[in-house]
Amino acid sequence: xxxxxxxxxxxxxxxxxxxxxxxxxxxxxxxxxxxxxxxxxxxxxxxxxxxxxxxxxxxxxxxxxxxxxxxxxxxxxxxxxxxxxxxxxxxxxxxxxxxxxxxxxxxxxxxxxxxxxxxxxxxxxxxxxxxxxxxxxxxxxxxxxxxxxxxxxxxxxxxxxxxxxxxxxxxx
Amino acid sequence: xxxxxxxxxxxxxxxxxxxxxxxxxxxxxxxxxxxxxxxxxxxxxxxxxxxxxxxxxxxxxxxxxxxxxxxxxxxxxxxxxxxxxxxxxxxxxxxxxxxxxxxxxxxxxxxxxxxxxxxxxxxxxxxxxxxxxxxxxxxxxxxxxxxxxxxxxxxxxxxxxxxxxxxxxxxxxxxxxxxxxxxxxxxxxxxxxxxxxxxxxxxxxxxxxxxxxxxxxxxxxxxxxxxxxxxxxxxxxxxxxxxxxxxxxxxxxxxxxxxxxxxxxxxxxxxxxxxxxxxxxxxxxxxxxxxxxxxxxxxxxxxxxxxxxxxxxxxxxxxxxxxxxxxxxxxxxxxxxxxxxxxxxxxxxxxxxxxxxxxxxxxxxxxxxxxxxxxxxxxxxxxxxxxxxxxxxxxxxxxxxxxxxxxxxxxxxxxxxxxxxxxxxxxxxxxxxxxxxxxxxxxxxxxxxxxxxxxxxxxxxxxxxxxxxxxxxxxxxxxxxxxxxxxxxxxxxxxxxxxxxxxxxxxxxxxxxxxxxxxxxxxxxxxxxxxxxxxxxxxxxxxxxxxxxxxxxxx
Numbered sequence: 149x150x151x152x153x154x155x156x157x158x159x160x161x162x163x164x165x166x167x168x169x170x171x172x173x174x175x176x177x178x179x180x181x182x183x184x185x186x187x188x189x190x191x192x193x194x195x196x197x198x199x200x201x202x203x204x205x206x207x208x209x210x211x212x213x214x215x216x217x218x219x220x221x222x223x224x225x226x227x228x229x230x231x232x233x234x235x236x237x238x239x240x241x242x243x244x245x246x247x248x249x250x251x252x253x254x255x256x257x258x259x260x261x262x263x264x265x266x267x268x269x270x271x272x273x274x275x276x277x278x279x280x281x282x283x284x285x286x287x288x289x290x291x292x293x294x295x296x297x298x299x300x301x302x303x304x305x306x307x308x309x310x311x312x313x314x315x316x317x318x319x320x
Numbered sequence: 321x322x323x324x325x326x327x328x329x330x331x332x333x334x335x336x337x338x339x340x341x342x343x344x345x346x347x348x349x350x351x352x353x354x355x356x357x358x359x360x361x362x363x364x365x366x367x368x369x370x371x372x373x374x375x376x377x378x379x380x381x382x383x384x385x386x387x388x389x390x391x392x393x394x395x396x397x398x399x400x401x402x403x404x405x406x407x408x409x410x411x412x413x414x415x416x417x418x419x420x421x422x423x424x425x426x427x428x429x430x431x432x433x434x435x436x437x438x439x440x441x442x443x444x445x446x447x448x449x450x451x452x453x454x455x456x457x458x459x460x461x462x463x464x465x466x467x468x469x470x471x472x473x474x475x476x477x478x479x480x481x482x483x484x485x486x487x488x489x490x491x492x493x494x495x496x497x498x499x500x501x502x503x504x505x506x507x508x509x510x511x512x513x514x515x516x517x518x519x520x521x522x523x524x525x526x527x528x529x530x531x532x533x534x535x536x537x538x539x540x541x542x543x544x545x546x547x548x549x550x551x552x553x554x555x556x557x558x559x560x561x562x563x564x565x566x567x568x569x570x571x572x573x574x575x576x577x578x579x580x581x582x583x584x585x586x587x588x589x590x591x592x593x594x595x596x597x598x599x600x601x602x603x604x605x606x607x608x609x610x611x612x613x614x615x616x617x618x619x620x621x622x623x624x625x626x627x628x629x630x631x632x633x634x635x636x637x638x639x640x641x642x643x644x645x646x647x648x649x650x651x652x653x654x655x656x657x658x659x660x661x662x663x664x665x666x667x668x669x670x671x672x673x674x675x676x677x678x679x680x681x682x683x684x685x686x687x688x689x690x691x692x693x694x695x696x697x698x699x700x701x702x703x704x705x706x707x708x709x710x711x712x713x714x715x716x717x718x719x720x721x722x723x724x725x726x727x728x729x730x731x732x733x734x735x736x737x738x739x740x741x742x743x744x745x746x747x748x749x750x751x752x753x754x755x756x757x758x759x760x761x762x763x764x765x766x767x768x769x770x771x772x773x774x775x776x777x778x779x780x781x782x783x784x785x786x787x788x789x790x791x792x793x794x795x796x797x798x799x800x801x802x803x804x805x806x807x808x809x810x811x812x813x814x815x816x817x818x819x820x821x822x823x824x825x826x827x828x829x830x831x832x833x834x835x836x837x838x839x840x841x842x843x844x845x846x847x848x849x850x851x852x853x854x855x856x857x858x859x860x861x862x863x864x865x866x867x868x869x870x871x872x873x874x875x
Contacts, residue, residue: 231481
C-alpha cells in the first residue's frame, strides 16, 4: 500500500493493520472499530500508537468519546461513489476538533477526488492500488490553486480567505 | 442577471480542464468506465440510445441573448442544429460526440455557462419561478437566493457523492410556478407574522416511480440561515440516505421511512450544532447579490402607448395570442410574452438553432437582452413594452414560435421518451404528436381552457406525469408500449398527485382515451370558468372511469 501525505510525499505506512483475531504486535497498528470497542479498556493503555478504522455508517456523536485521543482515524470509502466518509471527516475536524491523522482508505482514494478529500480535512491517503501516484500527487500539489465557493478544512486555505475578503457573497 | 467575476470564471475554466483530462484518460483506457460514467454525469454527459446527450445548466432558467446565441452555435457546430429544453429549465443536446464535449464545455465557459452537476448523484441545477422579478404576486425576487444556493452547491466537497440526485427549487409567490413540492427541497420565501423575511422549508418531494409531495419541516427559517439549514438537511441525507437500492435512495424515501417528525428532529438537532454564524448571509452579501438582479430601465411612459389595445381589437389572431401567451407584468405598460415551444408536429421543448438566434435577437431588441426557460418547456420574454408586443408576435409567428397554447392541452410537457432516452419504456413524443393532431382545432382548445397534460416515457417521471391534471406514463408490457393515465395531479400551491384511472391503454387507444376524458369534463363542468382540475376534484374519478372503460373504449 502506498501512503501519500497531504504535502504530496509518498512513503511506507508506519502503521500495520491488525486483524480482529490477531495478537497485538509492537509498533503502530490500526485496529477495526469493532475490536477497539471491545478491547479499548486494555488497548487504551498500550504505549504504541493505535489507530482506528471506522466504518462509514458509524454515528460520530456516539463514537467520538472513544476516539478522541486516537493518533489516527481511518475513514472508509467502500465504493467510488459512496461519499458518507466526507461527512464524517468534516464532523471530526469541525465539530469535534480532531487534530490527529485523518486517513482516507478505499475506492474513492483516486486523483479525481483528491481535492475534495483534502478539502474535507483528510491529511493522509491510502492510494488505491491501480492509481498512478504521480497523478494523485500532482492533484494534491495543485489543489491550492483550485477555486471553491465553500469553507475549506485543509490547513492552508489562503485563496479562500482571499475570496472571503474579496466578495463574501456566499459564506466565503 | 448574475455576472461572473474572475473567481467564478476561473472555477468554470478549471472544471473544463479537469474534464478534458478525464475524457483523455478514459479514451486512453486509464480511467475505468464506471468511474468515468460518474464523472461525466457531473458534467452533464449521458451516453444515450443513439449518441451522448449533453445537458447544459441554465441556472433558475435565466439566459442572456449572448448565451442563447452560443447555444445556437453549439447546436450547429456539434449537433444536428437543434436543442431540447427540459422540465428543469435546462437545455439538452442529443447528438454531440464524446471527444468534442470538452470543446463544447470550453465554448460554454466563454459565455459564463457550464454543464456542472446537471446529472449524477449530487446537488442539481437550482430551479425557480420563470416569472421571477416580473410577477405581480411575488414577495421578493427569489433569484439572488437561487444564485447564493447555486454557488454553495457547486462542487460542495462534502455533498458531491450523495446517495442519489438532489433537486432544490425556489418559489416566492402566491402561485407556485416552480413545482417546489415535488423537489427534494422546496424553499418558499415568506414573511413571518411579524414581517421578517425568511423561508418555509419543504423536504422529501419527488416524482419518479414513488411520487410524493414534500413535507414542511420548518414553517419559518430566518433569512440569514438558509445555507446552514441546507447543510443540516444535506448532512443528514448524506449520512443516512439509503445506498443499497437505487430506487430507494432519494431523500423522499428517508423522510418516509423515518417519518417526517423524526426526520425533522434529526435535521433540527444537526442544525443546532452547526456554526450558523459561519454560514450566515450578511445584509451586505445579500445586497450585493440583489444588485445582480435589479429591474431593467423601464420606460416611464410605456403604459400611455395605445397601440397594444388597438392591435388586440383589430387583429383576431393577435388577440388569441395575447389571450393565451401574454401575461400581466408588475410594471404598467409592460407584458410577459411566452414563446411556445409546443408547435404542432414538434417535440415539446425542441428548438432549432435558427429559432434560438431569432429569440436572442428579439430579446436584444425588445426585452433587455434576457430570456427565461420555463419548467413547462417554453421560453419567456419577460420585459416587453406593450407597444412592442405586436411586433414580437409577428416575429415569433414567422419563426414558428407563436402557437397560442400556453397552459392549454397542447402545451403538454413531455420527456424525450424512447426516441432518445436509454431509460424509457415507451415513446412519448409520438403520443404528444397524436394528441396535438387531435386537439389542434384551437377553438376547441379554448373551450377546454387551462389543462396541464404531462407525459413521461418511464417511471423516472422526467415528464412530471404524476402532477399533470392529466398524466400519462409509458410502460413496457411484454415488449409493447402501453400508457397509464392519472387524473387530478397538480404541482402548484394546491399540489396533489394524480389518481390512476385503471388499466393502461395501448398506443392506438391513448389519444382516444384523452379525448374521452375531455368529453366527460366538457359535459360535467359547471361553466367555462370551472377548469379541468377543479371539475375533477368536485366530481371525482367515477364518471371518467365509466367512460374510459366502457365496452366500446377497449374495443
